[in-house]
Amino acid sequence: MGIGDDTAARRLRLLATEFTTPARRGSAEVAAARPAHPSAPLNLGIIDHMRAAVAEVVGQVRETAPDAGPRPEDDTAVYAWWRDGTAHLDDDAQQAREAIIYRQSLEHAIAMGDHDVIRPNLCPGCGCVGLMWDRLRRHVACVNRYCVDDLGLARTWTLAQVAHHHVGQKMLKKSAT
Numbered sequence: 001m002g003i004g005d006d007t008a009a010r011r012l013r014l015l016a017t018e019f020t021t022p023a024r025r026g027s028a029e030v031a032a033a034r035p036a037h038p039s040a041p042l043n044l045g046i047i048d049h050m051r052a053a054v055a056e057v058v059g060q061v062r063e064t065a066p067d068a069g070p071r072p073e074d075d076t077a078v079y080a081w082w083r084d085g086t087a088h089l090d091d092d093a094q095q096a097r098e099a100i101i102y103r104q105s106l107e108h109a110i111a112m113g114d115h116d117v118i119r120p121n122l123c124p125g126c127g128c129v130g131l132m133w134d135r136l137r138r139h140v141a142c143v144n145r146y147c148v149d150d151l152g153l154a155r156t157w158t159l160a161q162v163a164h165h166h167v168g169q170k171m172l173k174k175s176a177t
């Protein structure tokens with residue numbers, strides 16, 4: 001998962017094709033649940049998740065790239081649309097955009113029940129590999145026993161914090177080469 005890759009778009013497409021039935025546009029009610037396994041969330045939750053994700057990107061494009069042109073009809077094309085519209089902006093703006101896209105990519109995987117996507121990310125606190133998704137509290141926790149807060153509890157992170165850190169590291173590497 002590098003910078004500018006299409007993982008978020010691919011996962012969004014996977015959510016639409018594998019985790020919901022082919023619903024007619026705008027009629028979420030008729031989409032019957034087809035969970036991948038018994039503990040998978042209901043597909044109405046997936047549809048809400050997808051709508052919220054796309055709406056967030058559309059809102060970001062309106063704000064950061066008002067001249068980006070009309071929204072693509074294909075929802076999974078919104079990430080490319082955003083990148084195209086903001087390619088001329090400075091590094092900070094590119095980094096902020098990529099952090100949101102990367103966070104959404106993680107959110108899409110978690111919505112599919114794939115929690116393993118968290119593990120390869122480095123902890124923003126200790127820099128170690130050892131992050132886990134806490135599905136009940138819906139946050140990321142570090143399993144390094146030395147990575148604790150003032151109360152001695154495992155440090156926890158939001159997906160946005162993990163994504164911001166991940167993208168920041170990638171940008172540093174990129175600028176160092």
Ligand SMILES: [Zn+2]
Binds near residue numbers: 123127142
């Ligand atoms: Zn840590």
